[in-house]
Amino acid sequence: MRLFECGSLVPGCEWHTRANDDAEVVRRAVEHMRMAHGEATIRESMVEHIKERIVDEKAADAA
Known part of the structure; x- marks a missing residue:
């Protein structure tokens, strides 16, 4: 599963x-x-x- 968290691009946004x-x-x-x-x-x-901020969800969980 791939994950994008908007806050990584727009500080303060909690949408993902x-x-x-x-x-x-x-x-x-x-x-x-x-x-x-x-x-x-x-x-x-x-x-x-x-695209640069899309991560594998498992990798994000491990971080």
């Missing part, structure tokens, strides 16, 4: 999502950025920042 693959995690994160943080345009650099 899990999915079996990175593409679904990114899709959910982009939707969250639009709805919760008012990002009308999601640039490729933002997608890259999201």
